[in-house]
Amino acid sequence: MTKKQNKDFTHEIARNLSFFKMLVIYFIVCLIGVAFLLLNFNSLIVNHDKKLTGEICSLVTEKMNDSISYMTNSAENMSAALSAQNHNDLQKLYDELSLSKKGSGYMSIGFVDENQKIYASETEIEEFEKWELLEIAKQAEPVSISAPYRSGMTGQPVYTMFADFTYDNGKNGYLFLTYPLKEIQNMAYTDSLSEDTEIWLMEADSDNIIQCAGSDNYSIGSWNNAILAMQAQIDNDYQADYAEWKAHMTAGEDTAGITYEIGKKTYTQVYAKIDFMHGWYVVVRIPSRSLSAAIQQFRTSVLMFLGILFVATVIMFVMSHIRETEEKKILENLSIHDPLTSLLNRRAFDYTSSQYLKKSTKNEACLLFIDVDYFKQVNDRFGHDAGDRILVEFSSALNELFNENSYISRYGGDEFVVLVRSADKSEISLKLDKLQKMAGKIKPCDEPEIYGDFVLTFSCGAATFPFDAADVKSLQSAADEALYIVKERGRNGYEWYNNDIQN
């Protein structure tokens, strides 16, 4: 049995889906599964983050607004108390209060009387003019807060809060308290997420922002502009969302939120209106990753587990495939080969030869039907082992002569059939002549005194395709017919179908 013969046969019986194809399909299915899982997971994280960061932003803005309200309430209470005391000398009151200001949160206190005279230090009076603070004071109903400005005394940003009050029997004036912007920073500070939470005050009309909290302590209190610091940084896909968010602020709505990306980072940002600080808003921003870090870690663990599971499955598949292939090879050998001679068995020969002839309508072939002469007598005279030896050695002779381009089979007990992929009668006849010589040398045992004058011969009938028959069965019948003629003639010879007797 040649490798070529094996290959032809096993190819035909192999399944259409090879192991490799199945492995690729398995890989694709796994990839689709992981992609689906990731999409779902990411969507879950994003939704979770949006919801949670939105809520946290709202809480922080609420906290900021409550703190500012607390300060304005304090200013209102102080002005109410001073009004109740009905002071008639504001200079005296200013002198007293400015001396006792330490430890009260604000850095300075002063008054504006009904004639717009300012009771404050020289530097502060200059700042009133420079920053038009009297205009802010007039907005106090009952309280107003200025935009932050740089204090000449400290060099740091400050803001001034005004509260209306009465003095000297019903005259209207204003109490003012100047706070460092750091007071707002202190309000903004939260233990949790302090590294990630950024808080600004933002003026809607100018887009100016002042940072109140953030990861970098040194950037706190610095001015910036939202066009440069926020809008220009946001990915293009979110520019329209940002514009909408800003439009809510410009329209004076109390609060609005937005989620956007800068690079690969997702942020949630919420603003809330500040009471008494006209046109100013608190803006809080938190990166989503800070909240989803734990979930992302879990996602990484799941992915690692799936990766390990996938690799283990592939290794298991490959190992199982290798074992299966080896077992299959053994079973295939057993099912298509004659166990004694290793030639094709009858079933395998019929299948392969009929397939060959079906596919080879343009080619020529020759079928040889061979019988070992008087084989039964060999068995009777020398025993079955000797008979087996004869068959094995005869098979080797056939293999040696017809190995290339032929299918060789042991068809029955002492019957052999060979399909030669050629119909060249002279060439095949030469080989049959050689086979006769080789058969003559085959002995049932090694001892001449036992086998004596024993000479092995065979009879052979031959038919050609497509000249003598158009299919395997007809070809076999034709060869059988030729064999019958040889046997009738006394065996030990070969015959071509159509009375073309050679020997």
Added chain:
Amino acid sequence: MKRIFAFLVGIIMCISFAGCADKKNDATEVKPGPDFFPLTEIKEGRKNIYLIVKTIENNSYWDVLMDGAKDCADSLDCNVYVSGSYAESDWKTQERLLGDAIKANADGVVISPDDSVNLAGKIDEVYLEGIPVVLIDTTANTDNYDICYMTDNLMAGQKAADEMIKQLKNNGVSDDENIQIGIQVGQASSQTVIERLAGFLQFWSKHAPDSWEILHDIKCSNGLPEKALEYAEDILALPQVKGIFTTNSGPTVGFAKALKNNKRTDIVFVGFDYADEMADIVNDEEYHASTILQRQYDMGYTGVESVIGISEGTDIKNKFVDMGVVVVNKDTINQPDIQEILQHN
């Protein structure tokens, strides 16, 4: 078996490639600034003051400021060493120079920080070493300095916006005309620049007609002259742009060049500082250019004077002194106080 092996290798490669991050190196290379060198004659036994400016070379603004520092040192009899960066974006050079001043046991440091935020930590370090620190021109985001002499840039920005509105009206732009104002900033991380921008926008939002719109695409040239010119050309190509505002010298020079190149006499331009290109266009009757001038000579002079005083125990009351600005245009250029400032430019 080979195919199975190839398949497994393929999977491993897929996983490996998927894990590779695309890392970009977008750092801009800037030549580090030089070590300190003497600004004055160096004599034994005098106090050693270290002056750190934003741009050490080819910048008329900082040359004038150093003139002021040198004149003060000569009159107060002290040594002044000076250095700075080659580009305002290079705050790392200033950080290194602050470290050098500590090592040299400076009697005082006068600095104009390139970056108010990034340099704050190092300024803290110098101050906590007991060395008097005077900030000039630009503040830093820390309390750890003695005094700051600078322009209140928020106010300077407001004055620039006021000038822009006045000049647009003088130039015949009506309140209901739909026009745009282009803005270019020099260094987005500089607090000086940002405060001028904030002041400009603050004043503009309150006083400019609603139909006069600020272009939201605010350009930042990052201290690079070629970028400043390129962005200026881009903005001038927009048909509705009738006004230009620049926050500092770099973009101001860029726009002055672009206006001249394109002969855009219809544009109202308000910038900062008095570089040759800006002086040229302010003095040209055909153009409508105004510039906001700081008193940088006074800053240099007062900075050295103050740091010497502090090192000798003078008490400081206010930490912040606004040196004020003047608006220079065709109408004001001949006023005596402005001529005096221009003499130093």
